[in-house]
Amino acid sequence: MSDAYLSEEHIQLRAQVRAFALAEIAPRVKAMEAAPGSFDRDLAALIARQGWIGATIDPAYGGMGVGHLAKTIIIEEICKISGAMGAMLQASQLGAAKIIHYGSEEQRRTWLPSIAEGSCLPTIAVTEPASGGHVLGMQATGRRRGKHYLLSGHKVFVGNSHIGHVHGVVVRTRPGSRGLTAFLVEADTPGLSLAPYQPTMGLRGFSFGELLLDNCSVPVTNMIGEEGDGLAIAYSSSILYGRPNLTAVSLGLHQAIVDETARFASERTRFGAPLAEMPTIKHKLGALQSRLMTARLTAYHAVRLLDDGQPCDPDLINSKYVNVQAARESASEAMNIHAAVGLQTNRPLERLFRDVQHTWAPAGTGDIQLHRLAETLLGTSQNQWSQRLASVTPSGAKHPSTSCA
Template sequence: MFETDDHKSLRETVRSFAEGEIAPRVAWMESAQTVDVQSSALIARQGWLGVTIPSEYGGMGAGHLAKTIVIEELARVSGAMGAMVQASQLGAAKIIHYGTEEQKRLWLPRIASGDWLPTIAVTEEESGGNVLDMRASARRDGDYWVLNGRKKYVGNSHLGGPHGVVVRTGAEAAGSRSLSAFLVEDNRVGFQVVPHQPSLGLHGFSFGDLVMDDVRIPADNMIGSEGDGLAVAYSSSILYGRPNLTAVALGIHQALLEETVRFAKERRRRDEPLAKLPTIEQRIGQINERLMTARTLAYQAAHMLDHGQACDDELISAKYRGVESLMESVLATMKIHAAAGLRRDRCIERLVRDAFHIDAPAGTGDIQLRRLGESALGQGKGQWSCRLVHVTALPPSSVPSEAAQEPAA
């Protein structure tokens, strides 16, 4: 319904690459439980980090649905590498939407070419969904800013940056204008990446902490104006973080379905495939239905972004439903596999662990429901998609009309 021929061709390209180049490395990622720099760099060199970067800055300019497809297909093979691309996209967003022309021309071509894998660093130990609770700070010193503090759970933290860091530059009483955003290179004096610690799942993905101890950066490294930090954080999370994580969830969900169907066909009970049991068939049908619904919501929201339409609620809903339905399918999958699903010689165990990583980033399910409640009550904070989506919206000639998508009578 939403895919064009270009989207289908992109899917085939990414799927072929993922199965040929990334799938053989998954076992190593699981056993080593360290950051897979090699796979990350290989994917980056395909140009897919620049899928939403406008062509004048070296990107593909292919839009948000194309981005969803890239992440989904990589996550189908490796949730870790799908997460790597989604984090890079999140890191590029702040420059696309808030960078000066000089910053765009300096940074975006290098991200699009895969030379740099950017991050966005907002979360702290005591500030998750409420960004205004952060304590990391910056003070002005002539032509420089001096940054101090610690950021947690930073995707791509060990891949070099540049790191997009949001810190406090004003008094708490200033509210939303008390935060600002900066680009911080990883070779700055006083900047440290905490050694990698393996997590529950997404082995191969870099997901760590950044420490800043009197890190001096030029004033030109500020993204947006002083006081724009909250806007940078929220817009990146809403327009990129939520749909990106929805795409990772879709890839894992698709892999769950495929592996469960394969298992149910191969495993036999009393000379009959397990799939012949009505309860098994029904559970597989439910997994398929959840996946189809989640994909429709995700593609609709991305399609609206590409059309330049207001779609904050649709992005929130897609992330919430995508994650919730994935977790429901995780439980159903484990019931079908029974004890076999607990063994590490089957990929289902990896997929289950990876699935648990998708809820918290860009806001847990509870946060998504709260935002949808605020919207329904008329208490929303405005549509970020209306404010910024024109930057990455596709030209009308490249987006098929609704009539063109309908089958001929």
């Protein structure tokens, strides 16, 4: 499927990740499902040690430097087995983006090698209870006191919240659109705490919680970029990593849904023949396959443009919208094909159906994606982050490597 986009190295990487996921992740899925609200720290650490968080980190800092298409393949393969662990992986890759694009040379040399080797899980904390996707509506504050900033506020829906080692926190340091600033806040910093974790519908095993900041003292040297760069850091990270990462999560879950449904329809019999031979069911299966193929082409095309340094913000936005919509539609159709059997918790589809619902909101709901696409259509879109940050977006499209660096 879409092999024309893939090099031999990409194909080898896919096989490598798939083998790992089947051997190391699959045996633990049942236990994660049985314990909502808990996190398999050991498994997260094992995945991190494969070096895949460093997919887009330059080899000069210990990363793989294989680009966004390779990153998509990695996330996709993990999500076929466990959406929770795929979400963990992509959240860490998203957390690295702010340092890759805006970190000082000292920050890059301090943090990127440990992120690449898997000993440090980074996060990004932007969303707040009262603002949601309206980033400029955030109320968390940062006040300078000598060589430190005191951060106070409440961040929600932070991927890897309870297992992350360093949080990229965006707060308001002054009024206006240039009033947001980002900081690196280590998890053990006094004044930073975690709210009690609230279990969610799906992605069991993935930490997706809240950070509480109470006069959390952070050195000025932990500021990412300049004061006032917070909005650019949040938006660029969301466009260049958040959208394609959630696209990859959706794609992996989508493939698992289609595979499981094809297996079920082939094994289940009605009227003395496999369910898949019934014309109405066969047509539904064909629709699943068509939707999946279209979604994958959209996903791979967008990240290939990103790897090639082409302006592709609308393509990244569209790939997230298309893939999430397609995966959710296929999940519903798969439930229709399974009928009551799909509700049984001992079958993968019930878990996959719940997991795929989690792809709608992160990195902007479908409504936000449509809003941004309308701006492109009307010529009112103001930024092309893919073009502006091309020089610090490692490309692995031409010569990818399967090294775990």
